[in-house]
Amino acid sequence: MKEIIELQKQMRDLLPKKRYVHTLGVSYTSSCLAMRYGADPVKAQIAGLLHDCAKYLTEKELLQEGKRLGLSMTKEERRSPQLLHGRVGAWYAKERYGIEEEEILSAICYHTTGKPNMSLLEQIVFVADYMEPGRKMIFGLEEIRKETFLDLDRTTFLVLSNTIAYLRECEMEIEPRSIEALDYYKKKGEGRWNS
Ligand SMILES: [Fe+2]
Numbered sequence: 001m002k003e004i005i006e007l008q009k010q011m012r013d014l015l016p017k018k019r020y021v022h023t024l025g026v027s028y029t030s031s032c033l034a035m036r037y038g039a040d041p042v043k044a045q046i047a048g049l050l051h052d053c054a055k056y057l058t059e060k061e062l063l064q065e066g067k068r069l070g071l072s073m074t075k076e077e078r079r080s081p082q083l084l085h086g087r088v089g090a091w092y093a094k095e096r097y098g099i100e101e102e103e104i105l106s107a108i109c110y111h112t113t114g115k116p117n118m119s120l121l122e123q124i125v126f127v128a129d130y131m132e133p134g135r136k137m138i139f140g141l142e143e144i145r146k147e148t149f150l151d152l153d154r155t156t157f158l159v160l161s162n163t164i165a166y167l168r169e170c171e172m173e174i175e176p177r178s179i180e181a182l183d184y185y186k187k188k189g190e191g192r193w194n195s
Pocket residue numbers: 051052055085086111112
């Protein structure tokens with residue numbers, strides 16, 4: 001497995017300072033959550049470090065890379081190419097940063113949209129991206145931070161529902177995969193947090 005220190009250096013050189021600080025936040029928050037829920041903390045740390053490695057491509061570049069990599073794109077992704085930065089980032093993690101573990105690559109791939117029935121590592125990086133310490137304090141974040149260490153499925157549901165509500169409010173594109181994910185975790189919570 002790639003040396004963490006080497007990847008950290010590469011991300012520090014690649015990303016603007018603020019994004020690099022966020023990246024470190026997602027990385028160590030993911031490894032803490034991995035310890036809490038029984039995933040591999042080193043894999044979580046690496047997925048966190050690389051999750052935004054394609055974030056700074058322009059919309060045009062993301063579409064070009066999507067094409068080059070043969071990704072089938074939804075109309076939402078074509079209209080709002082930023083939605084693609086997780087999928088393109090997973091390819092970059094493999095091509096440029098030598099990550100072979102599928103588990104890590106899929107956690108990077110789905111961190112932007114989430115999806116139904118996520119793996120433990122996918123879920124960890126998805127919620128860590130939302131609640132790492134550097135995130136601007138927004139309404140409900142404190143509760144989500146506490147909840148993350150108590151119930152990962154409920155947190156996933158809350159993060160999806162807040163993110164979708166925010167995108168709706170801003171009239172931004174919502175990837176259908178996120179809606180499917182919200183439905184999935186809502187159903188999963190029936191009788192627990194949705195009763
Ligand atoms: Fe991201």
